[in-house]
Amino acid sequence: MKISVLGCSGGIGGDRHTTSFLIDDDILVDAGTGVMRLSIEALARIDHVFLTHSHLDHILCLPLLLDSVAGQRAHALVLHAMPEVLEILKDHLFNWRIWPDFSRIPSADSPFLRYAPLEIGVSRCLGDREITAIPANHTVPAVGYLLRGAGGSLLFSGDTASHSRLWELADTTEDLKHLIVECSFAKGQSDVAQASKHYCPETLSIDLALMRSGPAVWISHLKPGGEAGIMEELDALVPGRVRAVQEGMVFDL
Secondary structure, three states, X not given: OEEEEXXXXXXXXXXXXXXXXXXXXXXXXXXXXXXXXXXHHHHHOOOEEEOOOOOHHHHOOHHHHHHHHHHHOOOOEEEEEOHHHHHHHHHHOOOOOOOOOOOOOOOOOOOOEEEEEOOOOOEEEEOOEEEXXXXXXXXXXXXXXXXXXXXXXXXEOOOOOOOHHHHHHHHHOOOEEEEEEEOOOOHHHHHHHHHHOOOOHHHHHHHHHOOXXXXXXXXXXXXXXXXXXXXXXXXXXXXXXXXXXXXXXXEEO
């Protein structure tokens, strides 16, 4: 399993792109603006999209992806997400008012898009790749993902504030090689982090201090302009423990 970072920022501007990871060449985890880095040919090879939640920075490119390559595909793209997330997309995005309902065109029997509801803790296997939704603690229904290939696992928190299950999994997943966890706001915006259910350095450092050593810890979803300050604060609280994810990075499992 090869996991390529297309986007990992908490916003846009300059070379920043919002969250999207490409697994091998046929699976996306989230569909933020990082998807725009892909060629038309690469977009047409994507068969599955796994969403963490329905916020715009994680779904923005999904309708455009479908519109751009649906006619080049022989079968429907499969959208994996919690039932609550799929209902939000049906009601507020693929509703003919914001975007066409691709689950019913060109016909309901042969659509461009198929929905595949997920259950937390139930693994979905695609070939020798295992993808399992894990709980998250956010302002809308949300998950993270445990991604497992032949060479180990990667745990991705998704957008979240503190919750025990993430760290239990980090401690008990024996083949865990990498943990990607968000940290969106610096200490001066801890009130915003709390209200929007995101990590800030103070809250993340408390949880990190309780985690066993082992996997490499990577920080994502840094808000534009605050990246250096957030990483400096984290390094002061948990010296040498974390590094920032960069677009273009590849994790091999």
